[in-house]
Amino acid sequence: MSRAQAFQKRRWICLAAALVICVCAGFGYAWSVLQNPIVAAHGWPEGQVSLAYTVTVVCSTMAPLFFGGLIRRISTRMCIALGAVLFGGGLFLTGAMTQLWQLFLFYGILSGLGCGFIYPSMMAYVVRLFPDRSGLASGLGTAAYGSGAILWAPTSAVLMNTFSLAWAFRILGILFLAVILAASLLLAEPPEGLREALCPSSERTASPEEGGLCRKQMVRTPAFYLIAATFTCGLIAGVIVISQASPILQATLSYRAERAAVFVSVFAACNMAGRFVWGSLSDKVGIRNTMAAVFVLCIASMLLLTVGEQDVLILAAMGLAASCYGGFASVLTPLTAQTFGPKYITENYGVMYVVFGLASLIGPSLATTFKTVGNGSYTGAYLSAAALAAVGLALSRLLKPVSCKGECYGTE
Known part of the structure; x- marks a missing residue:
């Protein structure tokens, strides 16, 4: 053996x-x-x-x-x-x-x-x-x-x-x-030869490691910045909910901190479920179509939060936004491989992962700023997140794979 x-x-x-x-x-x-x-x-x-x-x-x-x-x-x-x-x-x-x-x-x-x-x-x-x-x-x-x-x-x-x-x-x-x-x-x-021992030769041929842009080449393409802008716009709504869930529930629904903490866990479960559901759906209907659906639901969740007054409606909208965040997280890796090729996916994903940081720069700041100027209301943050998601939806329709011909030199 x-x-x-x-x-x-x-x-x-x-x-x-x-x-x-x-x-x-x-x-x-x-x-x-x-x-x-x-x-x-x-x-x-x-x-x-x-x-x-x-x-x-x-x-x-x-x-x-x-x-x-x-x-x-x-x-x-x-x-x-x-x-x-x-x-x-x-x-x-x-x-x-x-x-x-x-x-x-x-x-x-x-x-x-x-x-x-x-x-x-x-x-x-x-x-x-x-x-x-x-x-x-x-x-x-x-x-x-x-x-x-x-x-x-x-x-x-x-x-x-x-x-x-x-x-x-x-x-x-x-x-x-x-x-x-x-x-x-x-x-x-993992020992050498694990892939060869587990994957049939036909499968390895169907998923070649050859071809792809390395990190230095990727960041020079317009597609890189298009993807970064698209995902940053889409992730902001989820970041607002995930990072500010407890303060939002305490301010909007007058929940005690202990009760709000329970729903923070619920929203985390929605985030987790979104990664499975949207990731699986993308295999069947395609990444672009899945992203379009996630963007639409993301916009809907933010609009519901601006008009919702009942607990159930607000909680459902926040859970939906959290699941959309998970959806974006689940499709970023395959989209990066699809756009720039699979060969350098590990280092390329490390670069694309920056979109989560960009969204986290904007989301919490929007929430706390609008809460301050709005006398405790997050409505301005929700509307801003909905508008940004609409921009992301438009940008997502422009995404296309780039040419991956040529060798990448100078990488470590």
């Missing part, structure tokens, strides 16, 4: 460990239950506190760009260990913050960079584990990451009520550091 054949059973253990790591890294989706307690505990302006979430997402999306060479040179286990130290350590230090800049440094930069080392590496890893079931593996990975708030939002609320805000950060920091490091010990590098 070859090493590749013997590895087939062990890879399921590796996948389980990777999913545990992704769930821990998805803690950032629980931010909305942390924002108001931070404001109340320290008296800092809400608009400035909300920027910490933006800093976290930006750092996590930029990490593969600035540290891509390091990530490629070290082992997966070492990369995850480094990310665990930054991620868990950043959260632990957040528990000791006394000034606003420390929130940005510890929670925003350190934990954000840690997440940037962990999540993209895990996504590439699970696909290498299952070259014969890459869609299943990537779907499980993104869903595990997106489902983080289902567990961590109520957990954070309980810890803050039982102990304090500071100790909640310290406990979670230690927990994530220990769990991620322990899970990383179960990771093993």
Whole structure:
């Protein structure tokens, strides 16, 4: 029995460990239950506190760009260990913050960079584990990451009520550091020849690795900027809901923080479900048609939030927006491969991942700004997000694959 054949059973253990790591890294989706307690505990302006979430997402999306060479040179286990130290350590230090800049440094930069080392590496890893079931593996990975708030939002609320805000950060920091490091010990590098052993030769021929633009070539094409603008416009609505869910529910529906935390988990489940549903649909009706449907529903969800007054309608609209966010996340990877070719998909996706950071720069700022000028109303933010989604819908109809001829030189 070859090493590749013997590895087939062990890879399921590796996948389980990777999913545990992704769930821990998805803690950032629980931010909305942390924002108001931070404001109340320290008296800092809400608009400035909300920027910490933006800093976290930006750092996590930029990490593969600035540290891509390091990530490629070290082992997966070492990369995850480094990310665990930054991620868990950043959260632990957040528990000791006394000034606003420390929130940005510890929670925003350190934990954000840690997440940037962990999540993209895990996504590439699970696909290498299952070259014969890459869609299943990537779907499980993104869903595990997106489902983080289902567990961590109520957990954070309980810890803050039982102990304090500071100790909640310290406990979670230690927990994530220990769990991620322990899970990383179960990771093993896939042996050479695994793809050949698992995939029929006809399948390998149908999905060639040849052809494609590398990162340097991709960023010189108009298609790159078109995709970036399209997804940024579409993701903003979901970012508003995911990052501001608890404050929105407390301000709009007068929910207590504990009850709002429950719905943060519900919206995280909608985000996770959207990744499965929309990703599966794109295989049947095509990526462009799927994106059009997601954009239309995204616009509808924002318009419903502007006119909705009943709890059920508002909650349904927020859940729909969260599922649309998951839908955009599920089609970005295959669209990148379809547009620029599959050969350099790992590094190209690392660049395209920046759209999540761009949306996170805009979304929370829109929400807090319009809440301030609108005397607690988020209507202006909803209308702005709907307008941007309409722009994204128009841009999405212009997307086309680019020519992938020629070799890419000068890459690492």
